Amino acid sequence: MNSDFTLAVHSLTLLATLPDRMSSSDAIAASASVHPVRIRKVLSLLRKHGFIESKEGTGGGFIFSSNPKVVTLREIYQLTSEGTLQPKCPQVNDSCVVGSNLENVLYSIFTDGEEHLGQFLGQYSIEDVVNSVKQKQ
Amino acid sequence: MNSDFTLAVHSLTLLATLPDRMSSSDAIAASASVHPVRIRKVLSLLRKHGFIESKEGTGGGFIFSSNPKVVTLREIYQLTSEGTLQPKCPQVNDSCVVGSNLENVLYSIFTDGEEHLGQFLGQYSIEDVVNSVKQKQ
């Protein structure tokens, strides 16, 4: 799966542990070991979907604006990675029965599969992740 | 998911419809619209795991050597794509609690998730895929 998912979960997990103050993209980027601009892209997506709030200017940054108990990995997956489960099919060769129809067959199977995976990921909230991380510490 | 999965399913589906004769890598490659060398790599993997047999020389090629009713997408997934569900984590930053533990937490969740997906894919045999493809025709 793409790393946007990991970066989003990382950011939310970090913000969930710091609910009282703004965290800057530089700090989050350092924690995740990636470039600040990259993390800002992910944070921007999370903001547009209401998971976090941002504030520009001195003392600004990002803060969790929803409930870590309610936000699940499913929603993060949908936001950052929906469709990545679908197997890549090279350009279709219509002169072959298999070539011209397999794509649709697999698409339909993996659409169901992604739904199953979604239900599985829905079991884990950001709070669960925070607790697991703290426990491992 | 990587396209090796699709190519493997494509090859097996095609071979399952032609159980009486050898199919050459060139023919399979043409059906899948990829380079023959690439399809031979995938076919080689399938052969090493006993799904198909190959024969060199004139009139050689590949042929299904197992039962299309028994071979499922789960086994093909395991062979070609196991682990691809795991989210990519950038290098760990040990100075951060989240950075240093999240990888393990997500790894454990997605290992379970992949098992769930495996069970789901286990429902579909190559014969099912062949039938679906024919039905769409």
Place this chain on the structure above:
DNA sequence: TTAAACTGTAACTATTATTATTTCAGTTAA
């Protein structure tokens, strides 16, 4: 009222992953 610390984005570069291609050795059948 201006400098400093931030976010928001676009554009570009670098890196990595994937795929295609070339090449050639080995096998088999006609």
Place this chain on the structure above:
DNA sequence: TTAACTGAAATAATAATAGTTACAGTTTAA
């Protein structure tokens, strides 16, 4: 003994991902 095939290594091309630079806009505080 040649033509049709597999097997596989090595390399080239392409695509996907990530990093970097640059700069406009916002906010706070000195």
